[in-house]
Amino acid sequence: MKDKKWIDCPSCGEVNSMVFKSDVSENYFVKDYGTIKINNLEGYFCKGCKDGIFTRKSQNHINSAIAEFKAKKDAEVTVAADLISVDEMAKKLKLTRQSIHKMMNIGKIRYVFVGDIRLPLKNQKLSHK
CATH class of the missing domain: 3.10.20.860 (Ubiquitin-like (UB roll))
Incomplete structure (x- = not known):
């Protein structure tokens, strides 16, 4: 658009x-x-x-x-127990890995950095921006 x-x-x-x-x-x-x-x-x-x-x-x-x-x-x-892999989050939400990364990029899925890797937070409500 x-x-x-x-x-x-x-x-x-x-x-x-x-x-x-x-x-x-x-x-x-x-x-x-x-x-x-x-x-x-x-x-x-x-x-x-x-x-x-x-x-x-x-x-x-x-x-x-x-x-x-x-x-x-x-x-x-954040403690490690509060994190989930991108693959696990994709399965949980029935989305692709690319969709999870895109949602993290725009702030719809909260994540943290572990080194230089981004990992989503396990229990979260999705942001509707």
Whole structure:
């Protein structure tokens, strides 16, 4: 699906106020985890109210960066008994391994890093973002 080209601001209603910007950085506060700065974002921003709308690519980048940030923090406090392999999670959810990896990438399945390997958390409710 193609991103919409924004012209008028959907927040303040100002006409012809939206400007495309790239290489934008944004700080995000993640409840119970802290703050993360995410770079290389792009989207349309209002010249008047300064509100903005990120492109779909940038929104996916944000979701992925936040999921990875949480995974690294969770890895410090998660015990091995709370983990499951990607194959086992795929069987449990009746999905492919690729689907599990994709869902971890976008933050729908929580995971932690064990070394450089990502492992899903065994008991979790799937996030409906």
